Amino acid sequence: MNTLAAGDLSAFVGDTPDGGGRIELLVRGARCAGCLGKIERGVKAVAGVDEARLNLTTGKLTVQCADRRRADPARVIAAVQAAGYAAVLFDPKAALAQSDREGRELIMALGVAGFGAANAMMFTVPVWAGLFGQELGPGARTLMYWLSALVATPCALYAAQPFFRSAWASVRRGRANMDVPISIGVLLTLAVSFSETLQHGPHAYFDAAVTLLFLLLIGRYLDHRLRLKAQGAARDLLTIQAPVALRLDDHGGEHLTPAAQIVPGDRLAVMAGDRIPVDAVVLDGRCDLDNALISGESASVSVGPGDKVHAGALSLNGRLVLRALARSEDSTVAAIARLMEIGAQSRSAYVRLADKAAAVYVPVVHTLALAAFAGGWALGLSPREALLRAAAVLIVTCPCALGLAVPAVQITASGLLFRKGVLVKSGAALERLAEIDHVVLDKTGVITEGRPRLTGGHDDLLPLAAALARASNHPLARALAEAAGPGPTAAEAIETPGMGVEGLIDGQPSRIGRAAFVGGGAVPGDGAELWFVRGQAAPVRFTFADALRPEAAAVVRTFKARGLGVEILSGDVEAETARAAQAVGVESWRFGLTPQDKAAAVDALKARGLKVLMIGDGLNDAAALAKAHASMAPGSAVEASQNAADLVFCTGDLAAAPQAFDLARQARSRALENFGFSALYNLIAAPAAMFGLINPFIAAIAMSGSSLVVMLNALRLAWRGGTRP
Amino acid sequence: MTIILVLIPIALAMGLIGLIAFWWTLRSGQYEDPAGDAARILMDDDDRPG
Numbered sequence: 195m196n197t198l199a200a201g202d203l204s205a206f207v208g209d210t211p212d213g214g215g216r217i218e219l220l221v222r223g224a225r226c227a228g229c230l231g232k233i234e235r236g237v238k239a240v241a242g243v244d245e246a247r248l249n250l251t252t253g254k255l256t257v258q259c260a261d262r263r264r265a266d267p268a269r270v271i272a273a274v275q276a277a278g279y280a281a282v283l284f285d286p287k288a289a290l291a292q293s294d295r296e297g298r299e300l301i302m303a304l305g306v307a308g309f310g311a312a313n314a315m316m317f318t319v320p321v322w323a324g325l326f327g328q329e330l331g332p333g334a335r336t337l338m339y340w341l342s343a344l345v346a347t348p349c350a351l352y353a354a355q356p357f358f359r360s361a362w363a364s365v366r367r368g369r370a371n372m373d374v375p376i377s378i379g380v381l382l383t384l385a386v387s388f389s390e391t392l393q394h395g396p397h398a399y400f401d402a403a404v405t406l407l408f409l410l411l412i413g414r415y416l417d418h419r420l421r422l423k424a425q426g427a428a429r430d431l432l433t434i435q436a437p438v439a440l441r442l443d444d445h446g447g448e449h450l451t452p453a454a455q456i457v458p459g460d461r462l463a464v465m466a467g468d469r470i471p472v473d474a475v476v477l478d479g480r481c482d483l484d485n486a487l488i489s490g491e492s493a494s495v496s497v498g499p500g501d502k503v504h505a506g507a508l509s510l511n512g513r514l515v516l517r518a519l520a521r522s523e524d525s526t527v528a529a530i531a532r533l534m535e536i537g538a539q540s541r542s543a544y545v546r547l548a549d550k551a552a553a554v555y556v557p558v559v560h561t562l563a564l565a566a567f568a569g570g571w572a573l574g575l576s577p578r579e580a581l582l583r584a585a586a587v588l589i590v591t592c593p594c595a596l597g598l599a600v601p602a603v604q605i606t607a608s609g610l611l612f613r614k615g616v617l618v619k620s621g622a623a624l625e626r627l628a629e630i631d632h633v634v635l636d637k638t639g640v641i642t643e644g645r646p647r648l649t650g651g652h653d654d655l656l657p658l659a660a661a662l663a664r665a666s667n668h669p670l671a672r673a674l675a676e677a678a679g680p681g682p683t684a685a686e687a688i689e690t691p692g693m694g695v696e697g698l699i700d701g702q703p704s705r706i707g708r709a710a711f712v713g714g715g716a717v718p719g720d721g722a723e724l725w726f727v728r729g730q731a732a733p734v735r736f737t738f739a740d741a742l743r744p745e746a747a748a749v750v751r752t753f754k755a756r757g758l759g760v761e762i763l764s765g766d767v768e769a770e771t772a773r774a775a776q777a778v779g780v781e782s783w784r785f786g787l788t789p790q791d792k793a794a795a796v797d798a799l800k801a802r803g804l805k806v807l808m809i810g811d812g813l814n815d816a817a818a819l820a821k822a823h824a825s826m827a828p829g830s831a832v833e834a835s836q837n838a839a840d841l842v843f844c845t846g847d848l849a850a851a852p853q854a855f856d857l858a859r860q861a862r863s864r865a866l867e868n869f870g871f872s873a874l875y876n877l878i879a880a881p882a883a884m885f886g887l888i889n890p891f892i893a894a895i896a897m898s899g900s901s902l903v904v905m906l907n908a909l910r911l912a913w914r915g916g917t918r919p
Numbered sequence: 920m921t922i923i924l925v926l927i928p929i930a931l932a933m934g935l936i937g938l939i940a941f942w943w944t945l946r947s948g949q950y951e952d953p954a955g956d957a958a959r960i961l962m963d964d965d966d967r968p969g
Contacts (some may be wrong), residue, residue: 227958250955302945309938316930341927 206283206450207265210258214452216243217257219281221248221274229279240269255281300415303353309409310349315327316402317342321396332394339391339398346400347384353407354380356414363718371554372597375559376410379588380402383434386585389578397582398590399890402897406589409901410597416603417621430710439471440464442515453522460518466667470507473515476500481512481691482668493722494669500878506813510668512691546622546864548600555596559880559907563587566884579886586883590893591876593899600866602908605860610912615845616854617828626824627858629805633753634796634818637764637774637811639828640848642740644811645669648677651736657681657724659736662695662706668739670724671706694724702729709733741772746847747778752852754779759804762916763792765814793817811835826851857911864911867905875900 208216214306224233230248237246237257242264248255255274259265267283274281317338324330332634354377361373380403387398414428441451441459454461454472461477464470470483479496485507487628494510497503503516563584570580606623611618618624638644647668651659660678663671665687684704705712705727712725712733727733746775752758762783764771771785784795791809797820799806808815808822811831819825819838829844836842843850879896882888944950 227961228956231962232956248955250958251952298945301950302942305938305941309934313931313934345931595965596931 202266204267206267207262208882209262215262216269216856217259217265217267217283219255219257219267219270221253221255222282224248224250224279225254232277233274233279236273237270239652240273242266243270250569251863255837269499272439279594282465297415297418300356300411300418303356304408304411304415306349307353307404308321310346310353310404311408312400314342314346314349314404317345318401318890318894322894332598336391336394339387339400342400343391343400345507346404347793348777350380350384350400350404353404353411353625357407357410359523369549370371370552370556371549372555373703375556375588376406376597376826378560380407382585383589386582390582392729393578395582397586397890399893400587402589402890402893405894405895409898413598413601416605418607439587440468456518456522457808458518458520460514461516462515464509464514466509466511466513468509468627470503470509470514470516472518472522473502473520474505474518475502476514479513479516481692482510484508484510484669489686505728510691511666530755546600547865549598551599556592559588559591559876561601562591562880562884564702567841569884583884583886586886586888586893587880588898590883590888591881595872595875596869598904599872600865600907602905603864603868603911605862606908606911607857610857611841611854614850614853615843616850617842617844618854619840620844622863623824624858626805627807627840627855628862630758630807630824630855632759632761632799632804632806632809634761634763634799634806634808634813634822635750635780636808636812637766637771639811639830640743640809641746641762641774641778642742644740644830646673647741648673649737649739652734655726655728656736658699658722658728659706661699662687662697662704662726663724665689665697666695670722673738674706674724674736693818699728704728716918738773742774742777743848745847748788749848749852750780752849753855756852756855759797761816763787763795765789765792765812789814789817793821795819807851807855809848826854860911868907871903871907872900 206217208218210216221233224230230250233248233255234246237243237255242261243257244260245258246255257270267410271281271283320330321335321338324335336523357361357373357376357380360371361377364374383399383406385404387400387403390396392399439451440454440463441449441452441456442463443449448463456472462471462474466481476497476499478499480496482496483503484494484496485504497514502519503514505520505522505587522718530857545573564589567580567584570583571577575583600621604624605625608618608621609635626804635641651674656678660675661682661684663674663678664681664683666672667691684695684697684699687695689695690707690711693707693711696703696705698704706724707723712727712909714838722738724736724738725733725738750760760780760782762780763770764783764785765787766785768785772785775781775783784791787795792815796806796808800821800823805823808818808825810816810819810825811828815827815831816835816838819827819835824841824842825839826843827839828846828848829836829842830846831839831842841854843854949956
């Protein structure tokens with residue numbers, strides 16, 4: 195983040211209602227009261243800052259300044275850094291959008307339902323006691339029911355709002371999700387209970403209606419928390435690589451600007467270590483660009499004035515001045531973004547497990563209820579008695595267990611995965627992951643580490659070459675320095691971007707870099723290489739290759755052992771791809787693919803009826819990630835790929851992929867078991883209700899009992915850890 | 920049995936007070952930063968929640 199030191203950051207100051215300025219930052223590494231106090235005191239001491247508050251849960255630091263013009267983000271960042279923590283600016287517009295309204299509504303509904311359930315129960319427990327022969331006259335019973343109705347009805351109507359809304363939206367689209375029977379059940383239960391109470395009958399279910407909602411809301415809230423946590427974590431990851439650009443004005447001043455505000459014709463500066471924000475042409479400067487995230491090529495490219503550069507490329511050394519050719523949303527990513535959109539559309543057609551269950555459950559239960567009413571009436575019951583039977587069917591076969599079956603399992607599974615460093619974007623993602631039967635891997639950054647490692651050279655010259663290499667940010671130089679371990683840096687080292695480094699070692703002028711820069715070049719080489727020369731000695735050559743991830747071969751073996759097909763789709767050249775495929779034991783591989791080729795390859799696999807898991811990190815993988823049945827990206831992947839992927843693993847360990855797959859399969863077994871249990875329960879409860887064997891007490895016990903069993907079954911996932919199903 | 924005419928309103932009122940208190944905690948943002956609130960109790964110069 196070396197650009198943060200320079201330029202004008204005023205684009206990052208938001209407005210407060212009273213005319214002041216507000217700056218929002220993401221602070222990383224703060225964990226305890228000590229960190230909190232140190233950061234807040236440090237920031238408050240900055241001139242112009244009136245108030246600083248750090249949210250330790252989310253890591254968001256909000257800084258208020260009474261005078262907007264005195265708000266200086268650069269000084270705030272410096273203060274946080276001085277306290278020993280890393281800070282990144284939030285885009286004010288993006289930050290303001292973060293308020294969790296839905297979660298607050300759900301938790302309030304949960305609170306109301308809890309209050310209603312407990313207090314309605316207070317009046318129904320005496321009635322239940324009356325069912326077992328204790329003395330409770332019809333008059334006292336009716337009084338209890340009226341009091342119960344007084345508490346339960348408003349609570350139930352309030353707490354059921356989320357279900358009513360969802361059910362209505364679903365019915366309007368001509369479908370019936372699980373919320374339709376829930377809504378009908380709640381309304382019918384209340385209506386029948388009122389009619390019973392009016393006629394002084396014994397069967398009123400006010401407490402059941404509100405308890406049902408309480409249990410269901412727990413499941414709903416868990417589901418919401420899961421999504422929120424995943425979104426928050428994904429957002430934090432993206433903020434770290436916030437797309438900002440350094441824009442130059444006519445007088446040579448530098449302004450830090452959100453990349454979305456760049457227009458064609460703007461002059462931009464890109465420092466070593468920064469990504470190119472938009473498609474542009476180089477005006478001035480010379481450097482090596484790392485295109486690995488765009489094209490998957492592992493070798494860097496040297497560019498100079500007049501060359502076109504693509505958004506997302508990483509400048510390795512040297513400063514470039516660019517003229518923007520496109521806006522951020524029209525840059526290289528645009529074509530890929532369109533493909534991603536198509537992929538996302540095909541995915542939204544995916545029917546979730548719970549909705550599949552609802553599609554079976556809803557008609558069956560409603561038919562049964564209708565049969566109970568019609569049959570009872572035909573067999574000589576009074577219409578009132580028959581309607582009561584029908585209502586009992588709807589209440590006792592309540593979709594409680596069904597409503598909890600999937601969220602309870604998914605929250606447990608995602609919790610386990612979070613602890614292993616894997617973010618799950620949604621419950622549907624886990625369901626899709628469990629269904630896959632074919633794995634497609636990207637090469638660069640997935641099978642390999644995406645950065646070069648020293649493979650050949652002269653061991654005795656390595657410490658000397660490393661002394662020069664430490665002066666450079668070039669990936670090859672860094673790989674060399676890493677291989678040599680810690681040591682001194684050469685004196686008077688000067689880097690010529692795109693060529694190499696020159697400096698003094700033991701007083702002798704030395705050079706490291708390209709063959710042409712050093713004077714070597716007789717050896718024909720295909721891979722990455724650095725040449726080194728000291729004094730009058732002959733130049734020597736160091737060779738590099740993109741190292742395989744140590745766990746890659748084991749991961750491929752694990753996938754194969756699970757009976758999945760494994761395939762590599764790479765944008766890199768044939769030799770590199772073949773070498774990597776052979777090393778990890780994959781027979782099926784393709785090379786030199788464009789982003790469109792990759793997406794088409796995934797489509798072709800889908801057309802053969804395969805359900806594909808795509809694992810990729812580059813921009814060239816984003817479209818394929820979006821099109822695949824399920825997708826994963828490492829935490830080091832580009833923004834677009836992380837957005838497109840269902841799961842993001844932040845540990846940098848590819849072994850997370852088979853682990854997540856195993857857990858997803860286990861989660862699916864648990865969910866199916868839960869459905870099986872619910873079906874079994876309904877198979878007993880529905881006939882019992884049809885023959886009039888259910889009273890309000892049995893209904894309440896059966897309902898909470900079945901929910902409890904479903905919850906406990908979901909928790910088995912956590913007890914078993916991450917073993918195979 | 921007339922005692923229940925007194926006890927029932929008391930029981931309901933106590934439940935309602937709990938519900939209103941819960942609503943207030945929610946509105947005043949007391950669940951926004953559980954980790955931070957746990958830490959702030961240890962700080963001498965911080966005298967307000969939230």
